Amino acid sequence: MSNVPGYPPPQTIVVYTQTAWNRFWSWMGWVGFLLTGIACVVLLVALADYFDTSHGIEEKYVSGDKTSEDKIAIISVSGVIVEGDGFVKHQIDKVKDDKHVKAVVLRVDSPGGTVSGSDYIFHHLKELRKEKENMPLVVSMGSMAASGGYYVSMAVGDQTDSIFAEPTCTTGSIGVMIPHYDVTGLMKEFGVKDDSLATHPRKLMLSMTREMSDEERKLVQDHINDMFVRFKTVVKQGRPHFAQNPDELDKLATGEIFTADKAVENKLVDKIGFQEDAIDRALELASLKKGKTKIVKYKRPVSLSDSLLLGRAPTGSAAASFDLASLLDLSAPRAWFLCSGWPAIASSRRAD
Numbered sequence: 305m306s307n308v309p310g311y312p313p314p315q316t317i318v319v320y321t322q323t324a325w326n327r328f329w330s331w332m333g334w335v336g337f338l339l340t341g342i343a344c345v346v347l348l349v350a351l352a353d354y355f356d357t358s359h360g361i362e363e364k365y366v367s368g369d370k371t372s373e374d375k376i377a378i379i380s381v382s383g384v385i386v387e388g389d390g391f392v393k394h395q396i397d398k399v400k401d402d403k404h405v406k407a408v409v410l411r412v413d414s415p416g417g418t419v420s421g422s423d424y425i426f427h428h429l430k431e432l433r434k435e436k437e438n439m440p441l442v443v444s445m446g447s448m449a450a451s452g453g454y455y456v457s458m459a460v461g462d463q464t465d466s467i468f469a470e471p472t473c474t475t476g477s478i479g480v481m482i483p484h485y486d487v488t489g490l491m492k493e494f495g496v497k498d499d500s501l502a503t504h505p506r507k508l509m510l511s512m513t514r515e516m517s518d519e520e521r522k523l524v525q526d527h528i529n530d531m532f533v534r535f536k537t538v539v540k541q542g543r544p545h546f547a548q549n550p551d552e553l554d555k556l557a558t559g560e561i562f563t564a565d566k567a568v569e570n571k572l573v574d575k576i577g578f579q580e581d582a583i584d585r586a587l588e589l590a591s592l593k594k595g596k597t598k599i600v601k602y603k604r605p606v607s608l609s610d611s612l613l614l615g616r617a618p619t620g621s622a623a624a625s626f627d628l629a630s631l632l633d634l635s636a637p638r639a640w641f642l643c644s645g646w647p648a649i650a651s652s653r654r655a656d
Contacts, residue, residue, distance in 0.1 A: 360605030361394050368599045376586050377405045378601040385417025385452045388424030395602045396428050407440040407590035409582045416451030416642040419531055429459035440589035444582035445469040450477035450561055452641035458542025468577035469564040476572060477643040479559035480531045482524060485512040531639050545571050
């Protein structure tokens with residue numbers, strides 16, 4: 305029939321059967337494509353993270369006009385201050401890079417922390433104000449703003465009516481300490497001897513397994529006194545009244561804590577008030593209208609472990625409370641602005 309004029313030529317049908325080997329390579333190609341895609345995504349995320357100066361913290365609306373460009377940012381200092389270069393510093397950097405932030409409310413709820421960590425935060429708060437052309441900064445003290453918590457509050461400088469304390473706030477505790485524990489009596493009872501070697505006897509002068517000599521005690525006390533002078537100098541910067549009346553500060557700088565009422569009476573803080581009052585004062589200092597300004601705060605980034613556990617570990621859990629590295633601080637010659645005799649044992653709530 306194929307040779308008959310007017311009829312189409314016959315069609316050839318080819319049946320292709322895929323072998324197991326061909327199927328294997330086909331699947332390998334798709335797997336390779338998928339892995340390459342994942343690798344590209346990971347590299348893009350890593351690149352974005354490299355150039356991300358916000359360290360993953362997110363801005364969160366608190367109140368005010370949602371559509372306003374002008375902002376007042378709440379920077380939170382909550383918990384024990386340890387290193388300083390952490391969440392608090394990242395909040396400061398976030399404000400520094402945001403041209404729409406016109407004033408800051410520093411929310412302090414901290415018993416203090418290390419001398420270096422507290423001073424680090426204080427320094428960068430001052431730098432923030434300087435770079436933002438003396439941007440208004442108002443302090444709102446929560447349940448506690450003692451020692452290092454009070455120290456960082458002095459970043460307000462000589463700005464008037466800028467430190468508010470809640471009615472139940474505990475503040476003050478102006479002083480320095482280096483914890484030292486002497487277990488030599490316990491060692492003698494159990495027949496334990498410290499046989500440590502060092503380049504010089506003073507290298508071991510803060511060891512809890514050796515008694516401290518009078519000479520060593522004087523050296524440590526001089527060290528603490530030098531830091532105490534700096535603490536009082538910083539207080540005079542934030543409370544000009546004490547710069548003019550240093551004797552009054554000396555009477556208060558005994559490590560004593562004060563209620564909010566006593567703190568106002570002694571001119572350690574300006575007024576009794578809540579966070580809302582501090583925000584109103586920041587609006588006033590920045591010449592902003594209350595109904596036309598957005599109030600924001602910052603959210604701590606969620607870590608990979610938090611994501612895998614679908615949330616953070618409970619603050620009071622045993623796992624969160626025990627920190628071996630913090631426990632070692634007990635025997636280290638480290639100075640603290642802290643309203644406690646037990647620094648860093650339970651560091652589940654850290655400001656940084």
